[in-house]
Amino acid sequence: xxxxxxxxxxxxxxxxxxxxxxxxxxxxxxxxxxxxxxxxxxxxxxxxxxxxxxxxxxxxxxxxxxxxxxxxxxxxxxxxxxxxxxxxxxxxxxxxxxxxxxxxxxxxxxxxxxxxxxxxxxxxxxxxxxxxxxxxxxxxxxxxxxxxxxxxxxxxxxxxxxxxxxxxxxxxxxxxxxxxxxxxxxxxxxxxxxxxxxxxxxxxxxxxxxxxxxxxxxxxxxxxxxxxxxxxxxxxxxxxxxxxxxxxxxxxxxxxxxxxxxxxxxxxxxxxxxxxxxxxxxxxxxxxxxxxxxxxxxxxxxxxxxxxxxxxxxxxxxxxxxxxxxxxxxxxxxxxxxxxxxxxxxxxxxxxxxxxxxxxxxxxxxxxxxxxxxxxxxxxxxxxxxxxxxxxxxxxxxxxx
Ligand code: ACO
Numbered sequence: 001x002x003x004x005x006x007x008x009x010x011x012x013x014x015x016x017x018x019x020x021x022x023x024x025x026x027x028x029x030x031x032x033x034x035x036x037x038x039x040x041x042x043x044x045x046x047x048x049x050x051x052x053x054x055x056x057x058x059x060x061x062x063x064x065x066x067x068x069x070x071x072x073x074x075x076x077x078x079x080x081x082x083x084x085x086x087x088x089x090x091x092x093x094x095x096x097x098x099x100x101x102x103x104x105x106x107x108x109x110x111x112x113x114x115x116x117x118x119x120x121x122x123x124x125x126x127x128x129x130x131x132x133x134x135x136x137x138x139x140x141x142x143x144x145x146x147x148x149x150x151x152x153x154x155x156x157x158x159x160x161x162x163x164x165x166x167x168x169x170x171x172x173x174x175x176x177x178x179x180x181x182x183x184x185x186x187x188x189x190x191x192x193x194x195x196x197x198x199x200x201x202x203x204x205x206x207x208x209x210x211x212x213x214x215x216x217x218x219x220x221x222x223x224x225x226x227x228x229x230x231x232x233x234x235x236x237x238x239x240x241x242x243x244x245x246x247x248x249x250x251x252x253x254x255x256x257x258x259x260x261x262x263x264x265x266x267x268x269x270x271x272x273x274x275x276x277x278x279x280x281x282x283x284x285x286x287x288x289x290x291x292x293x294x295x296x297x298x299x300x301x302x303x304x305x306x307x308x309x310x311x312x313x314x315x316x317x318x319x320x321x322x323x324x325x326x327x328x329x330x331x332x333x334x335x336x337x338x339x340x341x342x343x344x345x346x347x348x349x350x351x352x353x354x355x356x357x358x359x360x361x362x363x364x365x366x367x368x369x370x371x372x373x374x375x376x377x378x379x380x381x382x383x384x385x386x387x388x389x390x391x392x393x394x395x396x397x398x399x400x401x
Pocket of ligand 1: 241266329
């Protein structure tokens with residue numbers, strides 16, 4: 001890595017790097033990726049070990065604070081997250097302004113931005129205590145607001161969070177519990193969700209995290225910054241891929257149609273791509289995809305779900321991994337290839353998949369927002385451009401054009 005930060009000051013030159021493929025926008029101590037070896041570490045801990053032994057809330061604490069919590073530290077953190085999980089009563093009115101068929105990501109993005117209108121006292125971003133409080137509020141309220149987006153879209157009343165339940169259990173109850181009917185939950189469901197949240201919690205300077213840091217660098221408040229991250233996540237080239245994968249698998253329909261899908265994906269005159277394949281940084285197996293692939297089989301077995309789309313997915317993976325086009329370009333399944341099949345088995349509707357991603361990534365986004373503010377000398381993000389427009393010319397009156 002070459003530090004060229006003083007290049008412009010000393011020579012007036014700057015570099016051209018479309019898509020920031022070769023540009024580090026920041027230093028960060030949160031997450032490490034080795035894309036060639038397929039390595040992912042949160043604060044130095046391998047993702048495989050965290051997936052096996054940790055919980056999403058513990059990982060959120062780790063990302064925020066840099067160290068794993070002691071038992072006491074974890075209990076305090078869990079207590080705060082639990083007790084800030086309510087949505088402000090007035091926010092329910094805010095939801096009523098949405099059309100019933102609004103996409104849940106549209107509602108989530110606006111509802112999270114609106115938190116800045118509810119929690120003005122958090123807006124002193126220079127105060128480390130208030131920054132931490134904003135982080136707790138966001139991690140705590142995100143599942144409640146996400147569940148409200150879903151319930152609003154199907155016309156169900158909102159559910160208050162049940163504080164006697166753990167994070168993922170609480171969310172599943174808020175999503176699916178019907179008044180006067182206790183929800184019978186299979187513990188496998190909450191555990192599977194917790195694992196997916198761990199795997200999606202952070203991924204260094206991806207498009208949405210870079211967006212949060214860029215917006216945050218202007219001094220914008222944490223809720224507005226995270227809302228911007230949600231908007232960036234929504235696109236099908238980023239977090240929207242999990243929804244797109246499931247739609248693609250449904251479209252392919254049966255393993256017999258896999259070959260023609262692979263053929264289409266290679267055709268440069270066709271805009272069709274294999275969703276859930278390829279990654280800007282991983283040029284090897286995405287380590288998260290390896291874990292999810294294994295979990296997918298276990299979860300479906302434990303829940304007694306048989307999904308023909310899993311057969312389509314496995315055949316597609318097998319066909320792509322043998323195909324010269326995908327091999328040459330190092331296009332492997334990414335984190336989103338199998339996650340949709342697990343979400344579907346948990347009863348989560350397709351339009352909510354990217355919302356699930358956003359719940360988990362909130363831990364990473366807000367950790368990066370805090371890191372930016374804690375780093376001495378952090379500056380506003382302001383990329384340059386290479387101008388390709390007209391040379392100077394004189395204004396022509398409308399009647400003479
Ligand atoms: N299917 C078919 N071809 C692909 C795919 C794909 N999924 N992904 C990349 N390619 C091809 C490109 O056409 C290009 O081919 P070329 O060299 O002949 O022009 C080459 O592979 C390199 O692709 P780029 O688009 O330049 O790679 P980039 O790093 O810019 O994009 C991205 C990465 C956006 C993830 C891309 O692979 C893609 O669109 N994948 C599908 C969407 C997806 O799964 N997104 C989720 C990413 S993970 C996440 O955000 C959580």
